[in-house]
Amino acid sequence: MKKEIELRQVFKTYGNLVAVQDVSFAVSEGIVFGLLGPNGAGKTTLVNILTTLLHPTSGQAFVGGHDVVREAAGVRSLIGVVPQENNLDRYLTARENLILHAKMHRMPPSSYQRRIDELLDLMGLSARQKDFPNKFSTGMQRRLVVARALVHDPRILFLDEPTTGLDPQAKRMIWDYFLSLKGKRTIFLTTHNMEEADFLCDQITILDHGSPIVSGTSSQLKEMAASAWFYEIEVAGRTGEYLQAFQRLPFIESASLQDGVIQVCIKKEGKLGSLVEQIDLRDLRKISSRQPSLEDVFLKLTGRRLRV
Numbered sequence: 001m002k003k004e005i006e007l008r009q010v011f012k013t014y015g016n017l018v019a020v021q022d023v024s025f026a027v028s029e030g031i032v033f034g035l036l037g038p039n040g041a042g043k044t045t046l047v048n049i050l051t052t053l054l055h056p057t058s059g060q061a062f063v064g065g066h067d068v069v070r071e072a073a074g075v076r077s078l079i080g081v082v083p084q085e086n087n088l089d090r091y092l093t094a095r096e097n098l099i100l101h102a103k104m105h106r107m108p109p110s111s112y113q114r115r116i117d118e119l120l121d122l123m124g125l126s127a128r129q130k131d132f133p134n135k136f137s138t139g140m141q142r143r144l145v146v147a148r149a150l151v152h153d154p155r156i157l158f159l160d161e162p163t164t165g166l167d168p169q170a171k172r173m174i175w176d177y178f179l180s181l182k183g184k185r186t187i188f189l190t191t192h193n194m195e196e197a198d199f200l201c202d203q204i205t206i207l208d209h210g211s212p213i214v215s216g217t218s219s220q221l222k223e224m225a226a227s228a229w230f231y232e233i234e235v236a237g238r239t240g241e242y243l244q245a246f247q248r249l250p251f252i253e254s255a256s257l258q259d260g261v262i263q264v265c266i267k268k269e270g271k272l273g274s275l276v277e278q279i280d281l282r283d284l285r286k287i288s289s290r291q292p293s294l295e296d297v298f299l300k301l302t303g304r305r306l307r308v
């Protein structure tokens with residue numbers, strides 16, 4: 001399979017801070033690749049390097065076969081970018097923002113006018129196309145930024161947390177659109193959203209402190225966490241006390257509180273009985289087991305939660 005994106009021993013430092021450390025991996029043509037990692041992991045820095053906005057301190061990167069430093073114009077002609085921050089031109093209307101982008105990519109009006117109509121319609125923005133972006137909600141601005149990245153139907157898409165701030169319906173619509181591009185376009189996506197990574201990505205790399213710590217398909221990564229067992233425990237009261245008691249047990253890998261429910265990860269399955277013995281049964285409301293998630297994989301590998 002042809003490599004559309006390739007990084008070779010890429011480093012990026014900002015003064016003393018090493019933001020990206022010895023990153024090497026490749027993304028095959030036609031797949032959705034997901035880069036996951038907590039705040040400050042170096043995701044945006046990598047996207048900026050691949051989209052030619054930043055030079056790596058050392059190492060090499062290639063997009064569509066072009067070197068991102070020496071052949072930056074070649075890279076830019078192939079890509080569409082949804083940056084982390086909405087960077088719309090506030091002196092242009094929504095439609096004019098899209099037209100400017102089409103012109104920058106030398107599209108003739110005969111092809112861009114129709115494409116823009118389609119994208120505005122897809123993003124539910126047709127009725128607002130004559131408004132200026134600063135009159136838009138954050139979610140509407142985000143949808144316009146996604147539309148802009150798609151205007152010239154780029155071969156490779158870079159999406160830096162594309163659906164942050166979108167309502168579930170808009171998120172789902174955009175996910176479905178990205179799914180429809182599978183096999184035809186290559187997508188490089190960063191996200192904090194596990195559901196998004198699970199739903200869209202063929203290959204996932206988890207980045208932490210500037211370095212990749214693990215790569216694989218969503219199910220391969222979850223398999224890694226499957227050596228532990230996960231339970232959700234709801235008690236009627238004294239939740240904090242129970243949490244602390246669980247945390248002290250030697251066979252507990254981790255125990256934390258989420259929305260009032262205790263999340264427990266047990267090293268060996270056989271110990272569930274010993275855990276339940278800790279609970280006064282009059283306090284026990286519910287106990288259920290669940291499948292490991294990508295969040296669990298991250299927790300297992302780093303001892304920290306990915307969500308912030």
Ligand SMILES: Nc1ncnc2c1ncn2[C@@H]1O[C@H](COP(=O)(O)OP(=O)(O)OP(=O)(O)O)[C@@H](O)[C@H]1O
Pocket residue numbers: 014017019037038039040041042043044045046084
């Ligand atoms: N222009 C800059 N100057 C100095 N340090 C920077 C600069 N940009 C990023 N950094 C630092 O580099 C590290 C990586 O930042 P980056 O924005 O790439 O992370 P990220 O994974 O995208 O995080 P987030 O999930 O919050 O978007 C952070 O420690 C950040 O403070």
Ligand SMILES: [Mg+2]
Pocket residue numbers: 043044045084160
């Ligand atoms: Mg970022």
